[in-house]
Amino acid sequence: MARTKIFALKRPYPRQSWNKQAVYNLFRYRAPQATRGTFYQQKFRAKQETRRFHGEYLTERKWNSMFRHTLRGVVRMNPAQMAKGDGSDVVSGRGSGVDLLPRRLQGLEGYEGLDSTEKRNPPIPFVQMTFAPLERRLDTAVYRALFASSVRQARMMCLHGKVMVNGVKMPHAGYMLNPGDMFSIDPLTVMRAIGGRERAPFKQLSTQAKSDLQKAIEEAQSKTKSSTYLKASNKKVLAGNADAEVDTETFTAAGVKSTSSETTEGEASGENATAAAAEGEGSTAGGKKKFHLPSDWRTYLPKHPRWKIYDEWKPKRFMNLFAFVPRYLEVNHHICHAVYLRHPVARSGGAEVPNPFGNDIMQLAYNWYLRRR
Amino acid sequence: MPPRLRPSSLPSTSNVIPQSFSSSPLLPFLLPSYHIYTQIPTPFSSRNFSTSKPAYRRIRFEKTPGTRNGFVNWMRKFAPRFNVPSPVDNIPVYLTQEPVNLPLLKGDSLPSVKKREAGVSRKQAKRNRVNWELAKEKATRSPFPGNPSFKVHPVISTEFREQIYLRMKADRSVRRISAELNCELERVAAVIRLKEIENKWIEQKRPLCTEMQKRVHAMMPVTEYTPFPLHESITDLRIHSATNNQLFLAVPESMPFTRQDAGEALGLLPADVRMPHSELIQVEKMKLAGVEVEEMVRIETEREAREAEEAKAKKERREKRLGAAKVVETERFRFRLKPANAAAVGFRYGVPAEDRKRGVNKIPTRVV
Numbered sequence: 001m002a003r004t005k006i007f008a009l010k011r012p013y014p015r016q017s018w019n020k021q022a023v024y025n026l027f028r029y030r031a032p033q034a035t036r037g038t039f040y041q042q043k044f045r046a047k048q049e050t051r052r053f054h055g056e057y058l059t060e061r062k063w064n065s066m067f068r069h070t071l072r073g074v075v076r077m078n079p080a081q082m083a084k085g086d087g088s089d090v091v092s093g094r095g096s097g098v099d100l101l102p103r104r105l106q107g108l109e110g111y112e113g114l115d116s117t118e119k120r121n122p123p124i125p126f127v128q129m130t131f132a133p134l135e136r137r138l139d140t141a142v143y144r145a146l147f148a149s150s151v152r153q154a155r156m157m158c159l160h161g162k163v164m165v166n167g168v169k170m171p172h173a174g175y176m177l178n179p180g181d182m183f184s185i186d187p188l189t190v191m192r193a194i195g196g197r198e199r200a201p202f203k204q205l206s207t208q209a210k211s212d213l214q215k216a217i218e219e220a221q222s223k224t225k226s227s228t229y230l231k232a233s234n235k236k237v238l239a240g241n242a243d244a245e246v247d248t249e250t251f252t253a254a255g256v257k258s259t260s261s262e263t264t265e266g267e268a269s270g271e272n273a274t275a276a277a278a279e280g281e282g283s284t285a286g287g288k289k290k291f292h293l294p295s296d297w298r299t300y301l302p303k304h305p306r307w308k309i310y311d312e313w314k315p316k317r318f319m320n321l322f323a324f325v326p327r328y329l330e331v332n333h334h335i336c337h338a339v340y341l342r343h344p345v346a347r348s349g350g351a352e353v354p355n356p357f358g359n360d361i362m363q364l365a366y367n368w369y370l371r372r373r
Numbered sequence: 374m375p376p377r378l379r380p381s382s383l384p385s386t387s388n389v390i391p392q393s394f395s396s397s398p399l400l401p402f403l404l405p406s407y408h409i410y411t412q413i414p415t416p417f418s419s420r421n422f423s424t425s426k427p428a429y430r431r432i433r434f435e436k437t438p439g440t441r442n443g444f445v446n447w448m449r450k451f452a453p454r455f456n457v458p459s460p461v462d463n464i465p466v467y468l469t470q471e472p473v474n475l476p477l478l479k480g481d482s483l484p485s486v487k488k489r490e491a492g493v494s495r496k497q498a499k500r501n502r503v504n505w506e507l508a509k510e511k512a513t514r515s516p517f518p519g520n521p522s523f524k525v526h527p528v529i530s531t532e533f534r535e536q537i538y539l540r541m542k543a544d545r546s547v548r549r550i551s552a553e554l555n556c557e558l559e560r561v562a563a564v565i566r567l568k569e570i571e572n573k574w575i576e577q578k579r580p581l582c583t584e585m586q587k588r589v590h591a592m593m594p595v596t597e598y599t600p601f602p603l604h605e606s607i608t609d610l611r612i613h614s615a616t617n618n619q620l621f622l623a624v625p626e627s628m629p630f631t632r633q634d635a636g637e638a639l640g641l642l643p644a645d646v647r648m649p650h651s652e653l654i655q656v657e658k659m660k661l662a663g664v665e666v667e668e669m670v671r672i673e674t675e676r677e678a679r680e681a682e683e684a685k686a687k688k689e690r691r692e693k694r695l696g697a698a699k700v701v702e703t704e705r706f707r708f709r710l711k712p713a714n715a716a717a718v719g720f721r722y723g724v725p726a727e728d729r730k731r732g733v734n735k736i737p738t739r740v741v
Contacts (some may be wrong), residue, residue, distance in 0.1 A: 009442040023455065024444050027468060028437070031519055074609035077648045083657030087644075088629035125522045146589060165740045172736040179559070181740065182566065187582045195585075196458075313584045315458045315592065321468045323592035324516055324525040327605065330563040331528070333586040335571050339563035347609065350524045356517035 006056070006152075013052040014356055016143065017150035018194075023318045031361055046364030050357055054131040055140075057152060063134075067369045071129040073346045121348045127362040128351030130369070132344050135328070135353055138163060139173040141183065144354070145331045145338040146323065147190045149316055162189050177340040184337040188309065196314035326352050463591050465525070467516040476507040513594065527594035529556065529564070529604060531586065536598050537561055538568040546677055552650055555604045610648045615639050652676060 006015055012025035032045055055063055090097050134140050139155040142163060148154035157163055158173040164184045165175065177183070315323075325331050328345075331338040344352035355362070437443035457466040477483060489498040514524045529537075533554070540550045551561045574581060596604045622638050624630050636643035645654055652673075659669050698709040 009444050010436070012442075020448065020452070021444065023452075023468070024447055027447070027451075027455075027470060029519070030470075070614055073612040075612060076606045077608040077610045077644060079608060079648075079650070079653035080657045082632075082645060082654050083661055086629065087632035087635070091630050128520075128522060168740050170737075170740065172734070175736055175740075176738065178739055180563075182563075187580075187585075191582060191585055310580050310582060311584055313582065313588065315588055317456050318452075319589075320457050320460065320466050320592040321455060321516060323465065323589060325528050325593070327526045330560050330567065332534075332567040332571060333589050334531075334581040334583060335567070335574055336582065337567050337570055339559075339566060341557065341559040341563055345609070345611070350522055353523075354517070355523055356519050358520050359522060 013049075013056075015056070015150070016053060017152070018316055018318050018322055019150065020317060022150075023321060026356065029356070031358060043364045043368040046361045047368040049361060050131070050365040053356065055134045055137075055151075057155065058134075064369065066133040067130075068133055069370055071126045071346065072132065072343055073124050073126060073129075076347065124346050124348050125351045125359055125362075126346050127359055127366050128353055128355055129344065129346050130362055130366040131355065132353050135326075135344050136176045136340075137173065138165065138170060138175040138177060138183065141177055141329065141338070141340055142185065144326055145183075145329050146194060146325060146333070147185050147336060147338070148193045149319075153193055157185060157189065157193070162186060179340060179342045181340045182337060183340070184335070187336045190333075190336045191309050191313050194316050194319060195309065196316050324354070326354060328352055457592075459588065459591055463595065465513050465593050467512065467525075468518060469512060470518045475503045476511070477502050478504045525594055526605065527596045528590070529560075530590065530595045530597050533596060533598040533602065533604075534564050534568060537564045541565050546681065548650070548652075548680075549677065551607055552653065554602055555607055557605060557607055557609075558649055560605075608648055608650050608653065610644055613639075613641055613647075615641060 006013075007017070007019055007021040007025065009021060009025070012029065014026045014029045015022045032049060036042075037045070051060075051063070058066075135144065139151055139158050142148050142154035142157060143151045148157055155173040158175075159171060161169050161171045162185050163170055165177070166182055167184075170183075326344065328341050328343065329338050330341055346352070357365075439446045455466070455468065460466050484498065484501050486495060486498045486502070489495070493501075511521070515521055516525060517523055537550055537554060537556070540553070541547075545553075547558060547561050547565070550556070551558045554561070556564075571581065596602060616639060620638060624634075632643045632645060641647065645651055648654075656669065656673070659672070664672075695709070698711045701708040701710060
């Protein structure tokens with residue numbers, strides 16, 4: 001059965017999350033000794049350790065069906081070098097090129113100028129690509145594009161229908177992205193997912209304020225002449241008038257004013273058009289009912305963006321430890337869109353799959369999944 | 374087996390750096406070791422030999438001392454150093470673990486600890502041996518300390534994207550922009566796509582998350598735009614799976630074996646053709662031959678025009694092919710009716726269709 005306490009401190013496992021306990025567990029995580037036990041035990045242990053990090057919410061059967069023993073890699077070509085010759089110098093001599101330093105001369109004085117090929121090109125860490133098929137999954141790509149603070153959260157976004165692929169809602173977290181696919185999420189969802197704690201007035205609205213807001217909206221939408229205690233501009237907003245909604249001046253005023261919004265409930269806040277809309281002087285004098293709205297009541301309206309978060313966004317705690325975008329993605333955080341350029345590849349000196357495990361463990365895990373194949 | 378250190382040489386609390394420097398990427402290296410796999414010796418032990426258990430006695434998960442396995446203490450003392458929402462000078466701060474093998478200086482410049490100068494403390498002499506430049510480079514590029522082979526690659530800055538888009542507006546081809554700015558072809562195309570959407574949003578007066586973009590970029594390595602940026606390699610040749618197997622081929626010793634020959638032996642196109650930006654080879658050849666710059670520009674412009682023509686012709690052919698079918702638009706489907714040969718239908722009958730089976734979740738494989 002799948003483990004429910006995924007960030008447990010007593011038996012810590014590394015997880016793909018920015019959760020504070022996950023960070024603590026990752027900080028004190030040490031890879032197990034790979035040399036102890038039989039080969040089978042080593043492989044099993046390596047598979048356990050790596051699978052706890054990579055797609056731990058997937059069953060082993062599901063992952064087994066995704067695993068591919070072929071690993072993608074690229075070689076960097078040098079056009080200047082290729083223009084000079086037709087490539088025959090690489091296999092000249094005894095078949096391995098003339099510029100390779102013979103072993104008897106390696107490390108001798110006076111021969112440092114000649115470099116062996118191994119030194120020029122560090123090996124391609126192919127085993128780091130073992131879990132590359134997971135990077136194609138939509139939920140993982142959303143996490144890698146920094147649109148969610150954990151893979152599980154990204155998965156939840158997908159399942160809730162927040163993620164679009166090429167402009168079409170894609171409610172399957174397991175959708176395998178194709179090269180060139182563009183995925184996007186509503187910016188507000190992203191900003192809340194990877195943002196720090198929001199201010200209190202954003203989070204909760206008192207019951208009284210909620211009902212008052214509801215009444216005010218109904219009042220404005222009913223088009224009866226009884227709603228005299230609302231200002232005309234506010235009435236337009238509440239009635240869902242599009243022209244009133246893009247009235248940016250009013251919104252910036254609301255954003256500025258709402259820093260002290262804790263105390264504005266039930267208090268008149270002066271000439272500000274947005275604050276406490278119903279509390280004009282005329283309203284109380286006429287004996288009409290009084291609305292107790294917070295000053296940023298506009299941000300609670302349906303279909304209305306919460307403007308403040310756009311200007312005051314703060315990163316979630318520990319985000320800097322995970323702030324990187326792999327090369328196979330191109331992300332635009334302005335609009336929260338990203339493009340999956342190509343499948344991740346390994347190249348000389350580094351692989352593109354983000355992975356906290358060393359080559360020896362990955363080699364063992366890869367071998368585990370190779371069996372029966 | 375962990376190093377059997379004497380308690381006196383272990384880092385003590387007096388070594389801890391003040392919190393005001395907390396955004397230096399090197400700082401976590403200097404923190405005392407604090408993880409479950411190391412025995413934390415009692416500071417009051419008067420024994421000068423190791424008190425840690427031998428490897429076979431140690432269990433895998435040791436309880437870290439402190440409330441909630443040391444988590445509360447860690448959050449109070451160490452977490453503030455790792456949580457750096459706005460790093461100084463945009464130098465990224467990634468996770469580092471203790472104990473860390475700091476890279477030492479190479480060769481003759483490595484100072485000795487024993488023969489240190491008078492007035493230099495032992496601790497300072499040890500620190501002088503460390504290659505701090507390299508350590509900094511490592512710390513700012515590897516977010517996973519356990520895996521040095523994973524390096525963070527910088528992203529391109531907002532200005533860089535703007536430049537790519539401006540060049541597209543100036544009617545330059547994606548291939549040319551890619552070669553000019555050292556960005557992969559796919560990346561250039563994606564940047565232009567994203568920029569188009571961004572402009573549409575601005576037109577629609579939809580708000581952009583400028584603050585988030587700014588702060589996220591401040592936390593990661595970014596390639597700034599320069600007239601000749603070096604962002605990434607654009608000539609990465611994909612390793613074809615046919616080249617993974619050994620191939621034994623008898624070749625005459627006196628004849629050169631070229632890339633062309635290798636491609637033929639493997640049944641592939643030669644690397645000169647398969648490589649992205651293969652036209653750069655021709656450019657380099659012209660450079661070697663000492664062709665005038667004007668001539669090179671002329672040849673390149675001709676080639677671009679030819680390629681554009683070819684692409685256009687290909688697109689037209691494709692549209693013609695697709696347009697051949699009769700299209701019936703319904704609410705859900707777009708039927709493209711084509712004349713079919715009914716005689717070939719029978720081959721489907723033997724295959725069981727699973728699409729109506731319970732529990733089979735049909736995830737689309739592509740979204741157009």
